[in-house]
Amino acid sequence: MNTIPITINDKKLDVDPAKTILEVCRENDIEILTMCHLKGIIDIGACRLCLVEIEGINKLLSACTTKVAANMVVKTSTERIKKYQRITAELFFAERNHVCSVCVANGKCELQQLGYKVEMDHIRYPHLFPHCEVDTSHPWYVMDHNRCIMCTRCVRVCNEVEGAHNWDVMNRGHQVRIISDFNTPWGESITCTSCGKCLHACPTGAIWPKAIVQGQLEKKPEIISELMEKRKMKL
Amino acid sequence: MDKRKLFISPVTRIEGHANITIELDDNGNVSDALFHVNEFRGFEKFCEGRMYTEMPTITPRICGICPTSHTLASVKACEMIQGIQPTYTANLLRRLMHIGQNLSSHALSFFHLSSPDFLLGYDSDPAKRNILGIAEKFPDIALRGIRLRKFGQELSERITGKKIHIMGIAPGGMAYPLTEENRKALLNWIPEALQTVQLGINIIRKFHEENTAMVQSFANSPTLYLGTVGSGGEHELYDGKLRFIDADGIILQDQVSPQQYLDFIAERSVNWSYLKYPYYKPLGFDKGFYRVGPLARLNVATRMKTPLAQKEFEHFKSIGSGKPVHGAFYYHYTRLIEALSDVEDAERILNDPDVTSLHIQHHGRWNYDEGIGSTEAPRGTLFHHYKTDETGKLVKVNLLIATGQNNPSMNRSVLEVARQYVKGDDIKEGMLNRVESAIRCYDPCLSCSTHAMGSMPMVIEVKDKKGELIKRLERF
Numbered sequence: 001m002n003t004i005p006i007t008i009n010d011k012k013l014d015v016d017p018a019k020t021i022l023e024v025c026r027e028n029d030i031e032i033l034t035m036c037h038l039k040g041i042i043d044i045g046a047c048r049l050c051l052v053e054i055e056g057i058n059k060l061l062s063a064c065t066t067k068v069a070a071n072m073v074v075k076t077s078t079e080r081i082k083k084y085q086r087i088t089a090e091l092f093f094a095e096r097n098h099v100c101s102v103c104v105a106n107g108k109c110e111l112q113q114l115g116y117k118v119e120m121d122h123i124r125y126p127h128l129f130p131h132c133e134v135d136t137s138h139p140w141y142v143m144d145h146n147r148c149i150m151c152t153r154c155v156r157v158c159n160e161v162e163g164a165h166n167w168d169v170m171n172r173g174h175q176v177r178i179i180s181d182f183n184t185p186w187g188e189s190i191t192c193t194s195c196g197k198c199l200h201a202c203p204t205g206a207i208w209p210k211a212i213v214q215g216q217l218e219k220k221p222e223i224i225s226e227l228m229e230k231r232k233m234k235l
Numbered sequence: 236m237d238k239r240k241l242f243i244s245p246v247t248r249i250e251g252h253a254n255i256t257i258e259l260d261d262n263g264n265v266s267d268a269l270f271h272v273n274e275f276r277g278f279e280k281f282c283e284g285r286m287y288t289e290m291p292t293i294t295p296r297i298c299g300i301c302p303t304s305h306t307l308a309s310v311k312a313c314e315m316i317q318g319i320q321p322t323y324t325a326n327l328l329r330r331l332m333h334i335g336q337n338l339s340s341h342a343l344s345f346f347h348l349s350s351p352d353f354l355l356g357y358d359s360d361p362a363k364r365n366i367l368g369i370a371e372k373f374p375d376i377a378l379r380g381i382r383l384r385k386f387g388q389e390l391s392e393r394i395t396g397k398k399i400h401i402m403g404i405a406p407g408g409m410a411y412p413l414t415e416e417n418r419k420a421l422l423n424w425i426p427e428a429l430q431t432v433q434l435g436i437n438i439i440r441k442f443h444e445e446n447t448a449m450v451q452s453f454a455n456s457p458t459l460y461l462g463t464v465g466s467g468g469e470h471e472l473y474d475g476k477l478r479f480i481d482a483d484g485i486i487l488q489d490q491v492s493p494q495q496y497l498d499f500i501a502e503r504s505v506n507w508s509y510l511k512y513p514y515y516k517p518l519g520f521d522k523g524f525y526r527v528g529p530l531a532r533l534n535v536a537t538r539m540k541t542p543l544a545q546k547e548f549e550h551f552k553s554i555g556s557g558k559p560v561h562g563a564f565y566y567h568y569t570r571l572i573e574a575l576s577d578v579e580d581a582e583r584i585l586n587d588p589d590v591t592s593l594h595i596q597h598h599g600r601w602n603y604d605e606g607i608g609s610t611e612a613p614r615g616t617l618f619h620h621y622k623t624d625e626t627g628k629l630v631k632v633n634l635l636i637a638t639g640q641n642n643p644s645m646n647r648s649v650l651e652v653a654r655q656y657v658k659g660d661d662i663k664e665g666m667l668n669r670v671e672s673a674i675r676c677y678d679p680c681l682s683c684s685t686h687a688m689g690s691m692p693m694v695i696e697v698k699d700k701k702g703e704l705i706k707r708l709e710r711f
Contacts, residue, residue: 101296101400102289102292102293102296103292104289104292106402107402134284134285134286134628136286136624136626136627136628137626139600142286187626210286210288210600210601210627211288211406211598211599211600212288212405213288213289213291213292213402213403213404213405213406213410214291214292214402214403215395215402215403215405215410215411216403216405216410
């Protein structure tokens with residue numbers, strides 16, 4: 001295999017040129033925060049948490065969508081990056097109605113963990129407190145838009161892994177919403193197979209099974225990744 | 236007639252925020268008194284639109300003192316919606332946690348909030364008339380009170396991993412079992428907890444003996460009573476049927492299913508408080524005031540379920556010669572009799588061989604569009620009533636909280652005590668503490684927080700009809 005030399009956080013590495021900065025970092029135990037990334041499905045650089053500094057480029061670039069290049073010099077944990085990660089986390093919380101104490105995902109939520117990770121002790125931005133629907137029309141699952149961070153993992157999993165494309169996105173800016181089919185109640189979807197992959201892909205308490213209470217939620221996003229690995233290997 | 240008013244704001248050493256207004260006539264005599272609850276929570280409204288299965292998680296946040304009661308009433312309503320029952324072991328574990336909360340709450344009420352009045356005196360220095368003052372003068376009592384509360388919280392922690400806003404009480408049962416290690420650790424607490432409760436009983440009985448006239452006359456107007464009882468009329472906290480009695484002890488309704496609560500209880504709003512006025516429907520608003528809580532539960536009960544508590548219960552019953560005891564002061568005593576029963580019952584449950592079984596949950600799904608759950612919170616009978624659409628989304632929520640049901644009586648008690656102790660010409664802090672203590676007897680839980688210290692600011696202002704200040708008394 002051809003390799004190229006790169007430097008990440010002063011560490012010299014020889015890496016596969018087909019890989020992204022994020023993939024290389026994960027393989028070499030270099031921590032990068034992510035929210036919209038889910039191994040096995042296509043990365044879109046939406047959450048902006050994986051921003052890295054690359055020597056010679058003024059802009060911060062998302063590690064999940066940027067391929068490595070020969071002699072690239074990358075920094076993943078500078079004060080500038082930490083500042084933006086904190087801002088991003090605060091904006092996630094300010095944009096919708098996240099109340100960890102009563103959320104079914106309390107203690108098992110990637111957004112909550114992110115808050116701890118970036119040491120978010122308060123939020124500097126005004127909360128939008130939008131009015132968001134809770135779609136309970138599906139017989140087994142609930143879609144609570146109050147807790148959605150628009151990572152679109154559910155959209156991509158449904159499309160790329162299940163092949164159903166029940167989920168999609170409508171509107172723009174802060175009015176953006178995940179929709180089922182052409183914005184119909186989830187329970188009336190003609191494409192949803194009720195496979196539950198979106199539930200496991202969702203990093204927060206936005207999608208959850210109706211029958212459980214706080215403390216009983218078990219999300220396993222890794223099963224999506226394992227499934228895609230097996231498909232690649234044609235198992 | 237020219238009216239002057241006394242304002243007690245805030246009322247201290249209670250759970251929540253409230254004020255009292257005392258109206259005086261020209262001669263300085265009390266003409267009226269109003270108990271205002273000046274906080275608004277809005278749970279009934281903002282829970283609309285949520286999934287009904289979220290309610291056992293959302294509603295405990297109403298209160299940091301009695302979250303388990305809210306969870307249990309809520310989960311029972313959910314079980315009615317699903318049409319299922321919890322497993323035997325789940326019921327044992329729920330009872331244990333409920334006992335833990337009741338003990339913890341009663342310990343807080345007696346040792347932290349009320350004992351300063353009994354042990355230090357109503358007219359003692361307000362700066363020291365609190366748990367810190369008790370810790371200084373009676374360190375063993377203060378420590379025991381704190382440890383009894385710890386035991387109560389540990390009963391929840393060792394089952395669900397959390398002391399206060401517990402997780403894992405799910406429709407159909409429990410999410411977590413009790414391990415053998417935790418069962419043994421909890422059993423080790425029993426002897427100490429029994430000793431502490433009995434110490435509390437000795438304190439209150441001694442106070443009764445030394446202050447018989449005051450205890451018997453303190454806010455003792457007759458009312459009806461509501462409480463939950465077992466099938467034989469025995470005292471019950473977790474699961475049973477409702478019993479209403481009148482002021483003479485005559486049973487008005489017995490073995491009423493909590494699902495029928497609306498047939499017997501109605502509510503009315505008043506313009507001076509966010510707390511509604513519930514009343515016993517068959518007798519109407521004017522004659523239907525009833526009380527709930529420890530005093531009501533022991534007044535309605537035929538017997539206790541455990542031997543030591545039964546012995547104390549018999550002494551309590553002898554006070555009223557078998558008839559209901561009306562003095563609000565007896566809330567403290569009945570709270571401790573319940574605590575005694577709690578410790579004995581906890582020991583019984585912990586020795587049940589099925590308490591560590593792994594068969595802890597039945598599973599169900601939405602089947603009915605209405606659910607009503609009830610339990611006895613530390614402060615009295617609690618109802619959760621939900622209506623849903625066909626997907627399980629809540630369209631209506633009604634929560635009838637124990638303190639709300641005591642509201643008319645608390646208001647009446649304030650008036651009685653104010654008439655007994657307050658004279659407008661010469662207001663002393665100790666007088667107003669007695670008025671506050673009438674409220675404290677009921678241990679009202681007005682919100683989810685505890686404002687426990689006597690060091691909280693209190694300002695009393697006497698104003699004339701035009702609102703001009705006549706006298707101002709401050710406590711900081």
